[in-house]
Amino acid sequence: MLADLFSRIATLIMSIDEKIQLFKKSVFEFQKKIGFTDVVIYVDEQESDITRATWYADSDGHLVSIHYTKSWIEDPSTMADEIVQVAFHEVFESQFYKISKALDKLYSDSYIEQLRHELVRRAENFILPLFLSKNSNWQFTFPWEVV
């Protein structure tokens, strides 16, 4: 079911602006769905050779800035399902800012990041498909309905 949806999405040809809008829409949709609404999230663009996207939080964790990588989103091989997954990844992971900061004095950054990503991967495998299932109210139609 999910594979069907993804393959259908992957066949669509999107403009760069549509991909950017899809990323932004996905970030804010997932923020709402997860209930991660006690923070303000901004979406911005970045240059990077190593990541598809990154998130940053202010010291209190009240503001989260999620940056997609320009070259990645502009790449013609970057498909809609990947954009949605990366948006989910960044939103879900940025929830762990406060706990990561609390663990900062006890463990290395790389160990904390590893633990965080174990949780994010499980969420990608379990929660993301639920959000994208036909029973969800996610508006996965083309052209993308962007607010």
Ligand SMILES: [Zn+2]
């Ligand atoms: Zn990550």
